[in-house]
Amino acid sequence: MSYDLVLLPSGAAASPAEVDAYLTAQDGRQAAEAVTEVAAELDRRNAALPEVDAFLGAPAADGVLGGALFVSTPYDAIGHTRNLLFELGTPRGYAVWDPQLAWLADPAGAVAAAVTHGGAGEFPYLTKELVDAWIPELGQPGPYLIAETGDQVYIQTYRHPDGHYDLEYREGSADKHFAATCGDARIVADLIWGWATGDRSGFETLDWRQLTF
Known part of the structure; x- marks a missing residue:
């Protein structure tokens, strides 16, 4: 099983319902440059590790949806992957959404x-x-x-x-x-x-x- 984390722009949503609405609206939209860059860096770092240490359950590039990025990670790598999303996403003005716990970490x-x-x-x-x-x-x-x-x-x-x-x-x-x-x-x-x-x-x-x- 895997655990999902999502990047979305800071201020795009303030509640679970607003997050769902924002993500639904991204379907069919052009991939944003910021999340494309983050996905590429996640895939690069993941590929540099031995397979046993991989922190992605699927290529991050496959999770780009408009202005959002869906990331799948093994349970034992949740903390590491979330820290990477903060490291790469916060300077770009992105929040981290945890859909399992309904936690939205927005730097605003x-x-x-x-x-x-x-x-x-x-x-x-x-x-x-x-x-x-x-x-x-x-x-x-x-x-x-x-x-x-x-x-x-x-x-x-x-x-x-x-x-x-x-x-x-x-x-x-x-x-x-x-x-x-x-x-x-x-x-x-x-x-x-x-x-x-x-x-x-x-x-x-x-x-x-x-x-x-």
Whole structure:
């Protein structure tokens, strides 16, 4: 079995229904130069690897559809392939759509960060839409999310089986490392996004304690 990922222009859609409408409208349209270039580079990199290490389930060039690019990848190469789509697509103004999880990673309005999703791997930026989708669904085997924007500058959360969250943030030094707990996924998502955008106005909703080690 394979896993599908899709590149589409940033801003072309903001919901699963809009993604479907955009992709349907691409049928029969001339291939866009940007996705043609990305497909060629994916095929080049894939061909340079031993067959056992291949990350494409089918030639990427076959997945070009108008302004979109459909990429098929083995399950054990999902993270690698998605990272390549970010690497090649983001500078060209493209978003990454995951149709299995209905996640749209669009660089428009994103905050650059080293993001680790415990169940899905690494992402190069954070958006409000992704945070809102991720936080309520965190679960085993990796029910955590970390967003780091600098050396020892990060926010992270862990969702417990009963649904409550541990939340921590650190601003670069041990005396600026705080923790709290919260039972509301929406509050956690809002605080993570607020932290990423420099808005701390909502932090007073929780009882923070300084961490000491």
